Amino acid sequence: MHHHHDDIFDRGLQFDVSTLLERRRILGLFAGAGLATLVGCSSDSTGAPSTAASTSTGSESAAATSGSCAEIPEETAGPYPGDGSNGPNILSQSGIVRSDIRASFGSASGTAQGVPLTIDLTIQDTSANCSALSGAAVYLWHCDRDGNYSMYSEAVTNENYLRGVQETDSSGKVTFTSIFPACYPGRWPHLHFEVYPSLAKATTADNKIATSQVALPKDTCEAVYASEGYSESVRTLSEVSLESDNIFSDGHTSQLGTVTGSVSSGLTVTLSVPV
Structure with a gap:
């Protein structure tokens, strides 16, 4: 195993984040909080929805509020x-x-x-x-x-x-x-x-x-x-x-x-x- 510094950078995550936040702000002006929440859902690097298998958020929420809550x-x-x-x-x-x-x-x-x-x-x-x-x-x-x-x-x-x-x-x-x-x-x-x-x-x-x-x-x-x-x-x-x-x-x-x-x-x- 060898360590290597990758010196090739694009415009950076800060640029991606600022662009995303501006896009959310504009969408929020037209569609309110409901659309802004939708925009926050994950997608792949091309903007397409994730193809991963879905799970029940209801059961996850129930699990989150019961039992142990240790880090x-x-x-x-x-x-x-x-x-x-x-x-x-x-x-x-x-x-x-x-x-x-x-x-x-x-x-x-x-x-x-x-x-x-x-x-x-x-x-x-x-x-x-x-x-x-x-x-x-x-x-x-x-x-x-x-x-x-x-x-x-x-x-x-x-x-x-x-x-x-x-x-x-x-x-x-x-x-x-x-x-x-x-x-x-x-x-x-x-x-x-x-x-x-x-x-x-x-x-x-x-x-x-x-x-x-x-x-x-x-x-x-x-x-x-x-x-x-x-x-x-x-x-x-x-x-x-x-x-x-x-x-x-x-x-x-x-x-x-x-x-x-x-x-x-x-x-x-x-x-x-x-x-």
């Missing part, structure tokens, strides 16, 4: 965050706000291959009895099916795929379209994410309010790794467990995602994230 464990962002805290900062690049993170953007052109995975995270406000935290921003990233992290790993230093930012909707939800990650030596299969108070603040790691990881269930990992392209992960998965993993060994109940779907038709992982 999700704070975890390391790892050595390959891409948030400016350790090398390159993808958060400052125009195009990072997107729901489909499988392809690189800007001057990069690669696309990550693998079993389709939809990632649904619901961000909850622990200071308000775990009610939905709308208007926050989530930066999510993970390795590809070969265990490489874009922008850092030697084989994909010039790529920036499997990284993206989304704004939470009125239900506190963000959805990403991605691929199932590999199991690389020493780590249980996982996804990284950071939570920011707003899109405008999601430009540097200095502004994040939470950092954690999603653990993927063993039975799902075994099913995925039996498919084409994941052969190396079969061995590495057999050499690690949630109990031995250096992140999840102290407890993983609140970080273990729930997975539905199938390898052939695509999988969806969901997790509620109190912050």
Whole structure:
């Protein structure tokens, strides 16, 4: 693994955000608060609606107001965050706000291959009895099916795929379209994410309010790794467990995602994230 600074910048996330806010202001003048809320819903980088599987916001709201309301464990962002805290900062690049993170953007052109995975995270406000935290921003990233992290790993230093930012909707939800990650030596299969108070603040790691990881269930990992392209992960998965993993060994109940779907038709992982 090698570190590399990507010095190619577009007009930046600040430009994207200011344009979005101006567009919302104008729409609000014509259609009121209802349309402004609609404009805030997530879409991919082309403006098309997300194709991820929908879930019941009613059940999510009920879950948010009952049971435990403890913050999700704070975890390391790892050595390959891409948030400016350790090398390159993808958060400052125009195009990072997107729901489909499988392809690189800007001057990069690669696309990550693998079993389709939809990632649904619901961000909850622990200071308000775990009610939905709308208007926050989530930066999510993970390795590809070969265990490489874009922008850092030697084989994909010039790529920036499997990284993206989304704004939470009125239900506190963000959805990403991605691929199932590999199991690389020493780590249980996982996804990284950071939570920011707003899109405008999601430009540097200095502004994040939470950092954690999603653990993927063993039975799902075994099913995925039996498919084409994941052969190396079969061995590495057999050499690690949630109990031995250096992140999840102290407890993983609140970080273990729930997975539905199938390898052939695509999988969806969901997790509620109190912050």
